Amino acid sequence: xxxxxxxxxxxxxxxxxxxxxxxxxxxxxxxxxxxxxxxxxxxxxxxxxxxxxxxxxxxxxxxxxxxxxxxxxxxxxxxxxxxxxxxxxxxxxxxxxxxxxxxxxxxxxxxxxxxxxxxxxxxxxxxxxxxxxxxxxxxxxxxxxxxxxxxxxxxxxxxxxxxxxxxxxxxxxxxxxxxxxxxxxxxxxxxxxxxxxxxxxxxxxxxxxxxxxxxxxxxxxxxxxxxxxxxxxxxxxxxxxxxxxxxxxxxxxxxxxxxxxxxxxxx
DNA sequence: ATGGTAGGACACCTA
Numbered sequence: 001x002x003x004x005x006x007x008x009x010x011x012x013x014x015x016x017x018x019x020x021x022x023x024x025x026x027x028x029x030x031x032x033x034x035x036x037x038x039x040x041x042x043x044x045x046x047x048x049x050x051x052x053x054x055x056x057x058x059x060x061x062x063x064x065x066x067x068x069x070x071x072x073x074x075x076x077x078x079x080x081x082x083x084x085x086x087x088x089x090x091x092x093x094x095x096x097x098x099x100x101x102x103x104x105x106x107x108x109x110x111x112x113x114x115x116x117x118x119x120x121x122x123x124x125x126x127x128x129x130x131x132x133x134x135x136x137x138x139x140x141x142x143x144x145x146x147x148x149x150x151x152x153x154x155x156x157x158x159x160x161x162x163x164x165x166x167x168x169x170x171x172x173x174x175x176x177x178x179x180x181x182x183x184x185x186x187x188x189x190x191x192x193x194x195x196x197x198x199x200x201x202x203x204x205x206x207x208x209x210x211x212x213x214x215x216x217x218x219x220x221x222x223x224x225x226x227x228x229x230x231x232x233x234x235x236x237x238x239x240x241x242x243x244x245x246x247x248x249x250x251x252x253x254x255x256x257x258x259x260x261x262x263x264x265x266x267x
Numbered sequence: 268a269t270g271g272t273a274g275g276a277c278a279c280c281t282a
Contacts, residue, residue, distance in 0.1 A: 009282085010274055034282085036275060061275045062282085117282065159282095213282085215271030257273075257282080 001071060001106050001265045003029045005155035005230060006249075007114070007211070007258035011035040011066065014256060015043040019050060021249060025262055028071045029105045031112030032056075033157045035064030042066065055103055063098040065114050065156070071106035080111070081142075082135040086128050099132075108236065108265070109143070113156035118177035126177060129159070133186035141193035144233055151236040154195055157211075157228050157258065160187045162197075165206035166226035178227060195231035199261055202243035210245055211258045219250055230263050239265040 004027045008014050011032060022030060030052075035042065038058045047054055053073040056066035067073065079100050086097065099114045115133065118126035136154075143152060160183045161167045173179045191197070209224025218224060232240065242264035250259045 013274075034274085061280085119281090213271085214273050217271085 001028045001108065001267065002026060002262060003031075003105075003108070003110065003153060003155070003230070003265060004260050004262040005031040005033070005112065005228060006260035007033040007157040007228060007256060009034050009036070009256040009258065011064075012037050012041060012043060014254065015046045017249075017254060019046050021246070021260060022047075022050060022052070022068070025246070025260075027262065028069065029108070029110055030068045030260075031101075031110060031155045032066040032068070033064075033112060033114040034062070035066050036062060037064060055101060057098045057101050059098045063114055065098060065101045065112040067101055067103045067105065067110060067112050069103065069105040069110075072104070074104045075102070075109075077102040080136060080139040082139055084128065084131050084135055086116070086125075100136075107151065109150060109152040111152070111154050111156070113154060113158070115157060115159045117159050118180075118183065121175060121177060121180060126180075126182075129177075130182055130186050133183075133190065137186070137189040137193050140190060140195060144194040148194075149235045150233055151239065152195070152233040153236055153263075154190065154231040155229070155261075158187060159227055160184065161225050161227055162187050163205070163226075166209070168207075168209070168223040168225075178225065190231060194233055196234075196237045197229055198232040198237050198240045198263060199230050199243040199245070202240070203245055208245060209259075210261060212250055214257050228258055228261050230261055232263075236265070241266050 210228035
């Protein structure tokens with residue numbers, strides 16, 4: 001089974017590109033983030049024609065996650081138990097949730113995750129991000145406590161660069177989110193709950209990234225960040241036979257600012 | 268301290 005994750009930055013703008021990607025790589029399951037459309041706007045026909053079932057949770061403007069699968073799509077769940085809601089906070093404008101979608105595909109429990117962007121170290125969104133990750137740690141730890149050998153993949157845009165090598169220049173990030181000790185500890189918390197980064201051993205850094213800002217020629221200058229991850233439970237990690245970050249997808253006009261991450265699993 | 272570019276409900280916010 002071939003599993004991929006991609007922050008697509010608008011599924012409507014890039015539906016054809018995603019379709020071509022699915023075919024080029026022979027992908028079985030694709031988790032998408034930042035679909036940026038309502039449920040009724042999702043281009044279902046494009047992917048249905050290719051034999052994929054899909055589930056998606058959307059919003060008019062931001063966020064939005066989806067899972068496409070041609071190996072079954074069962075037990076679809078919006079959000080994880082305990083997932084905090086930004087809009088429940090007082091004194092701040094409601095922001096869209098639509099950040100987590102789970103489904104069982106080909107026997108693997110797949111979660112497409114779009115971790116909140118902390119915006120800046122002083123912004124209350126960073127507190128929300130940490131709260132969200134803590135709730136994920138608790139939920140994901142609970143799944144393994146109940147079933148230690150469950151094959152579970154937590155995939156998506158984590159908005160965290162866990163290691164210094166995951167950004168092109170640490171000095172640029174000294175007072176920024178994505179690299180703060182608190183965010184890195186939150187990421188490590190999920191790892192400690194029983195989920196390993198299954199891509200890094202097969203695509204080690206430095207200089208290996210999944211995201212390049214659209215501005216300032218970051219991509220041609222190779223100034224990127226590794227912030228998209230496939231974290232796998234013990235049972236899932238033991239089945240990983242390959243991993244690729246498809247840097248080619250960041251090239252050319254009409255590219256997302258993120259590259260897809262692809263993992264091969266033995267049956 | 269700002270700007271650069273790209274997305275969206277588009278002249279303004281978010282990434």
